[in-house]
Amino acid sequence: GASTAPTTETSASPAPEQTDKQITLGFSQVGAESGWRTANTQSIQDSAKEAGIELKFSDAQQKQENQIKAIRTFIQQKVDVIAFSPVVESGWDTVLKEAKDAGIPVILTDRAVDSSDTSLYETFIGSDFVEEGRRAGTWLVEQYKDASEDINIVELQGTTGSAPANDRMAGFAEVIASNPKLKIIASQTGDFTRAKGKEVMQAFLKAHEDIDVLYAHNDDMALGAIQAIEAAGLKPGVDIKIISVDGVKDGFIAASEGKINFIVECNPLLGPQLMQAVKDVVEGKEIPKRIVTEEGVFTSEDAKRELPNRKY
Numbered sequence: 001g002a003s004t005a006p007t008t009e010t011s012a013s014p015a016p017e018q019t020d021k022q023i024t025l026g027f028s029q030v031g032a033e034s035g036w037r038t039a040n041t042q043s044i045q046d047s048a049k050e051a052g053i054e055l056k057f058s059d060a061q062q063k064q065e066n067q068i069k070a071i072r073t074f075i076q077q078k079v080d081v082i083a084f085s086p087v088v089e090s091g092w093d094t095v096l097k098e099a100k101d102a103g104i105p106v107i108l109t110d111r112a113v114d115s116s117d118t119s120l121y122e123t124f125i126g127s128d129f130v131e132e133g134r135r136a137g138t139w140l141v142e143q144y145k146d147a148s149e150d151i152n153i154v155e156l157q158g159t160t161g162s163a164p165a166n167d168r169m170a171g172f173a174e175v176i177a178s179n180p181k182l183k184i185i186a187s188q189t190g191d192f193t194r195a196k197g198k199e200v201m202q203a204f205l206k207a208h209e210d211i212d213v214l215y216a217h218n219d220d221m222a223l224g225a226i227q228a229i230e231a232a233g234l235k236p237g238v239d240i241k242i243i244s245v246d247g248v249k250d251g252f253i254a255a256s257e258g259k260i261n262f263i264v265e266c267n268p269l270l271g272p273q274l275m276q277a278v279k280d281v282v283e284g285k286e287i288p289k290r291i292v293t294e295e296g297v298f299t300s301e302d303a304k305r306e307l308p309n310r311k312y
C-alpha cells in the first residue's frame with residue numbers, strides 16, 4: 001500500500017540565485033542564399049525571443065572571413081554563448097581557440113567543421129548530410145534498377161567546401177556506385193542559389209544533349225535549373241528526372257506539379273533545440289556532442305499531400 005512519509009515542515013526556499021540572468025547569444029549565420037536559410041533564420045530569431053535569450057544576429061553573406069569577424073566581435077562583446085553555422089568546413093581552429101581561451105562556449109548548428117580538436121565546441125546540432133545524399137541515391141537506384149542503357153546524371157553541388165556539399169556528394173556517390181549504369185557526367189557548384197542553379201544548368205544543357213537526371217543539393221538550385229530546362233523546351237520531371245534536398249514550400253509546389261520527382265528533407269527548424277542547448281550549456285549541464293535532426297523523404301505524390309501543412 002501507499003506509505004505515508006512523515007511530513008516535515010520546510011522553510012521557504014531561499015531566494016533564487018542569479019541563475020536566471022539574461023543570456024546573450026551571438027549567432028553568425030551563413031547568409032540568405034536559399035529558402036531553407038530564410039526558414040532557419042526565422043526559427044532561430046523566433047525561438048530566441050520565446051526563450052527570453054538576447055540574440056545578436058550577424059549575416060555573413062556566404063563568406064568565411066565575415067563569420068570570423070563576427071565571432072571575434074562576439075568575443076569582444078563577451079556574449080555568454082556563440083553559435084554559428086560554418087559556411088565551409090575547414091579553417092576554424094584559430095578563431096575557435098580564441099573563443100575557448102576567452103571562456104565562451106561555442107555551439108555549431110546546421111553545418112560541421114573539420115577541426116580534429118572537438119573540445120573547441122560543445123555540440124553540433126544538425127542534419128546527417130551523408131545520409132541525405134544516400135537517400136537521394138537510393139531512390140535513383142530503385143528507379144533505374146532495370147536500366148539497360150547508361151543513365152546520365154548531372155549534379156548541382158552546394159557551396160564549395162561546405163559540409164552539405166561535401167557530404168551530399170559523398171552519400172549519393174556511395175549508393176549509386178552499386179549500379180555502373182548510373183553515371184555522373186557533370187558536377188559543378190551552384191552555390192545553393194536559384195540564380196546559379198539556373199546558370200549552371202544552362203551550361204550543362206549546352207554541353208550535353210542526353211541528360212536523364214539532375215541531382216541538385218538543394219531545392220533552390222533545382223528551381224533555378226527547372227527554369228533553364230523549360231527554356232530549353234524540355235519538361236522537368238519527365239524529360240529530365242529531378243532529385244533535390246530541403247523540402248521548402250517552393251520545392252514542394254514544384255514536386256506536387258511533377259517537376260521535381262523526389263525531395264530529401266533537410267529540416268531548417270533548429271531554433272528550439274539550439275536555445276535549449278544554449279540554456280543547458282550556461283547552466284553547466286552535460287549535453288550530447290552530436291544532436292541529429294529527424295527528417296523524411298517525399299515523392300511527388302507525398303508532396304501533393306503534404307503541401308498544405310508545409311510552414312516554410
Ligand code: AHR
Binds near residue numbers: 111
Ligand atoms: O546547410 C544546409 C543547406 O544550406 C541547405 O540544404 C541549403 O538550402 C542551404 O543553403
